Structures are given as C-alpha cells and as structure tokens.
Amino acid sequence: MDTTAPSARPPHPRPAAREVRRAPGAGAVLRAVLDHGPVARSTVARLTGLSPASVTGHCARLLDRGLIRQAPETAGPRGLGRPHVPMEIERDGPLAAGAHIGVACSTLSLTDLRGRVVWQERLPHPQAPGRTPERVLELLAAHIPELVDRHADGRRVTALGVATGHRVDPAAGVVLDHPLLGWQDVPVRARLEAASGLPVEVDSHARALTRAEQLFGEPAVRTAARASAVVLFVGAVVDAAFSTGAAVHEGPRAGAGGVAHLPVGVERGETPMRCVCGGYGCLSAEASERAMLGRAAAAGLPVPSFRALLDAALAGEPRALALFLRRARLAGRAAALLIDLFDPAVLVVVEPGSCRLPRCLGALRREAVRCSRSLGPADAEDVVVPSSFPRSVLATAGSAVALHALYTDPLKQLPNTRT
Ligand SMILES: [Zn+2]
Structure with missing residues (x-):
C-alpha cells in the first residue's frame, strides 16, 4: 500500500542481501531471565536448548555487565556459579534512552531493562x-546528554533508540521518507551517534511497539504478539506493523505497514x-x-x-x-481489513482514545466485528486490544528500539564490562 502522495519516488536502494544475525x-x-526470572540456570538451559556450561558462561557475562543478578533471597558470596541459584533481571541495571520523533515534538525517555x-x-x-532535519537533530543532540x-x-545507558513514523531503514539507521516532517534520506544514526556518544538504533515506531509488546506487554498480549501481531498506530502519523513469530516484517523498501490510505470512508451525513x-x-x-483538529473546528470546538x-x-x-468515538469506529474499519488480511493472534491499537477514554475501545471492537469477515464478537476482546503502554x-x-537490540545481542551492545 502506498503511504505517500502520488509522486512517490522510486524505491530507495537498499542492500540486496542484508546480514541476518542469528540470535546469539x-x-x-x-530473554529467558526476563520472562521467567527468578529462574535457575538449569531451567534457562532447558528453556533455551543451550548446554548448562554455555548458560553458565553467558550468565557470568551478563552478570559482569550488570544486566542480571542473583535473586536477593539466595544471593551471597558462596552462591556464585551454583546452577540452582535463581537469576533475575537487574532492576537497578543499565537504562536505555529513547527518542520518538513526532511531528510537533519529540518524546525523550529513559527506560529500565524491564521496559519500565x-x-x-x-x-x-x-x-x-524551521523544522528541518538539521534543526530537530541538533535539538535532540543537545538534549540527550542532558537527559542522561x-x-x-x-546508571549506565546502553544505547539510544530512535523511533519515528513512515519509512525507516533500521540497517542503515536512516529515515527514508517521512512526508509529514518533509524528511527524506536523513542519516539519523550517523548524526546522533556523533553527537551523543551512544550507540544509536533507529526503527519505525510501529515496529518498535510490536517488539515492545513482544518483550514487555501485558502477559496475554505478549504471548499472542509472539505468535503473530498487527500494531495499528493512529496518531499524527497513521501506520502499522505486522509480525509472525519473532520476526517483524520490514519489506525490501522498508514500506510494510503503510495503512494511511486504507479506504475507510466517512460516516452517514x-x-x-x-x-x-x-x-x-x-x-x-x-x-x-490533523483530521481530528479539522473536524473539531468544524464542530465548533476550536482547540x-x-x-x-x-x-x-x-x-x-x-x-x-464524539470525535474520539468516531475515530475509534474508523480505526475499527481499518482493523477489520487488517484482521481479514493477516489473521493475527492479536491486533494492538495504539490510539489514545481507545487506550484512555471509556467506550472508545468497545466502539472500535464493535465496528471491527461489523466490518470483518473473519472476526466474531466472541473473539473481539482477545484479538483487538489496546496498547500495553497507554501512558x-x-x-x-x-x-x-534500543532494548530490542539489547535483548537480541547484549554482548554486541555492551561489549565491555564497564559498569
Ligand atoms: Zn489517501
């Protein structure tokens, strides 16, 4: 689906064969410690299929980097290395920095290893x-060291994750095309790495939120999202992501999830x-x-x-x-199309009304059921859910974006034991 105006540029050239790293x-x-901690190393070996010796070696490296710790009730100088001493994520361990680049503002954050x-x-x-890439990236570059x-x-900060809408190439660290910002081929990683001194990871916000649900979402959503998920993002930007298993699809032009022009129509009158x-x-x-503000002005509610x-x-x-209920119903129509197309285990709605206002989520689900050919009323509550991170x-x-990279390959992101 085309997310851009009719004069879309030809596909951005991307590396034909991108390096696919096996999860080390x-x-x-x-990840096993995140999901099951406090958990014994012997159990981690069973869960991951790794040998006990290999798990012991990895645990030592993760302990050295302050990413995990022995559960307090069993910690002690004699406990080190014993296979049954439970391990858990270090609550006071390193933090990940985040920058979501929106249209009117960016949101800067620090998050712990459990996604809090x-x-x-x-x-x-x-x-x-004046909202040029140079000016916005200068602002971020100035504020991120101050934030830290x-x-x-x-606390140590592992990396800076940058998320934004539209087409983003994570391998290159480049925002390929963001029509609302007017950005094309902006080398965000290169600019911010130089300025912040942190490793920088860049991805689309819809893919990032898919991974956040897979790692840290509400338990039922997390389980479903690891099977298959669609994340529908309705904000200043409207886009989506979808995943099967752990893999979040990007597409060869980083264009997957362009749902801005799904035909949902309008309401009667x-x-x-x-x-x-x-x-x-x-x-x-x-x-x-923007559409909401236009409709608000037309309804005599200038904000x-x-x-x-x-x-x-x-x-x-x-x-x-009423405007948020209308928006929920239109999002419900889009949800129905996406559910019929992908049949995901879960469709996560990222939209503040559906996450925070009474009746909006119900309205969205009812419209999704009405418009879908595959979603029944009995399934709607399990399949169509709000974001696990409403506030x-x-x-x-x-x-x-940073935490996904850390949980994929922690030793790559933290090659040394400086703590
Ligand atoms: Zn359109």
Whole structure:
C-alpha cells in the first residue's frame, strides 16, 4: 500500500542481501531471565536448548555487565556459579534512552531493562518551515546528554533508540521518507551517534511497539504478539506493523505497514476530506490528528492542539468525546481489513482514545466485528486490544528500539564490562 502522495519516488536502494544475525546465546539467556526470572540456570538451559556450561558462561557475562543478578533471597558470596541459584533481571541495571520523533515534538525517555519508563519528557519542535532535519537533530543532540546527566542517576545507558513514523531503514539507521516532517534520506544514526556518544538504533515506531509488546506487554498480549501481531498506530502519523513469530516484517523498501490510505470512508451525513493522495475516505485523511483538529473546528470546538482535544475528551466534553468515538469506529474499519488480511493472534491499537477514554475501545471492537469477515464478537476482546503502554507509548517506542537490540545481542551492545 502506498503511504505517500502520488509522486512517490522510486524505491530507495537498499542492500540486496542484508546480514541476518542469528540470535546469539546470550540474548536467548537474557530473554529467558526476563520472562521467567527468578529462574535457575538449569531451567534457562532447558528453556533455551543451550548446554548448562554455555548458560553458565553467558550468565557470568551478563552478570559482569550488570544486566542480571542473583535473586536477593539466595544471593551471597558462596552462591556464585551454583546452577540452582535463581537469576533475575537487574532492576537497578543499565537504562536505555529513547527518542520518538513526532511531528510537533519529540518524546525523550529513559527506560529500565524491564521496559519500565523511569523518565520521559516532551521536546517541542520548531514550527515548519524551521523544522528541518538539521534543526530537530541538533535539538535532540543537545538534549540527550542532558537527559542522561540529569535523570539516569549515574546508571549506565546502553544505547539510544530512535523511533519515528513512515519509512525507516533500521540497517542503515536512516529515515527514508517521512512526508509529514518533509524528511527524506536523513542519516539519523550517523548524526546522533556523533553527537551523543551512544550507540544509536533507529526503527519505525510501529515496529518498535510490536517488539515492545513482544518483550514487555501485558502477559496475554505478549504471548499472542509472539505468535503473530498487527500494531495499528493512529496518531499524527497513521501506520502499522505486522509480525509472525519473532520476526517483524520490514519489506525490501522498508514500506510494510503503510495503512494511511486504507479506504475507510466517512460516516452517514459527513462530507469526506480530501487526502494528500487525491482520494477521499482514506484512514489518515479522516482519523489522523490533523483530521481530528479539522473536524473539531468544524464542530465548533476550536482547540490549539491535539493534546488539548484529548484533554477536553478526558474531561468529558461531549463534542470531543464524539470525535474520539468516531475515530475509534474508523480505526475499527481499518482493523477489520487488517484482521481479514493477516489473521493475527492479536491486533494492538495504539490510539489514545481507545487506550484512555471509556467506550472508545468497545466502539472500535464493535465496528471491527461489523466490518470483518473473519472476526466474531466472541473473539473481539482477545484479538483487538489496546496498547500495553497507554501512558507512555511514545516513550516506550523510542526505548524499545534500543532494548530490542539489547535483548537480541547484549554482548554486541555492551561489549565491555564497564559498569
Ligand atoms: Zn489517501
């Protein structure tokens, strides 16, 4: 599906054969400790299929880096190396830094190894046309070291994860195309690594949030998301990601998940808005933050920002609530199309109304059932779920890019034992 205006550029050249790393053993051990800790090394060996000797070696390296610890009740100088001493993720271990680059602002964050956000703040962008990649990346480069100095409390920071919408090439660390920001081929990793001194990982926010659900989501969602998932992101940007097993699909042009122009139509009596693609009834044109502000103004509810509209709805303002219910129903139509296409174990909705306002999630599910050919009312609650991170979704998206890399290959991200 095309996410760009009709004048889309030809596909961005990407490496034909990208290096696919097998998940090294240390990552499998770290993930087993995250899922099952406190857990004995002998159990980790059984869970991962690694030999007990190999698990003991990996645990020693993870202990050295402060990523895991012996569970306190059994810790002691004589406990080291004993195979039945349970291991768990180090609560006070390193942190991951995150930066979600939105349209009006970025969200900076620090997150612990269990995916808990310990700090988040919003960094407003300059208004367009001053919102150039150079200016936004300069702002981030200036604030990230300050974030670490002030709020990491002396803890080591493993890496900076950067997430944003539209087309992102994680291997190159480049934002290929972000029409709302007007960015093309922006080398985010190269710029921010040089400025922050941290390793930088870059990915799309929808893929990052898929991985966050797989690693740290609510238990039932986490289990389902490891089987197969669609994450539908409805914000300033409207996009999606899908996964089967642990693999989150990117596509050869990093274009997977472009759902902005899914045809969802409008509701009875409404005049459709014209989309940037020239069509009418596209999901983005009717449900993005910009569309919501346009509909709010038309309903006699002028608000200065999307955040103000959400605050009004949270305070019970009826016109604001009606707009979020409408948005939920349109997202439900898109959810139905995606469920019929992918048949995922779970479809996670990242949309503040459905996550935080009463009745929106129910409205979204009912519309999804009404429009889907495969989703029954009995399945809707299990299949269509809100984000596991309702109050920290953007903070989680950024950090999850770094934490996914850490849980994939912790020794690559932390090659030395400096703690
Ligand atoms: Zn369109």
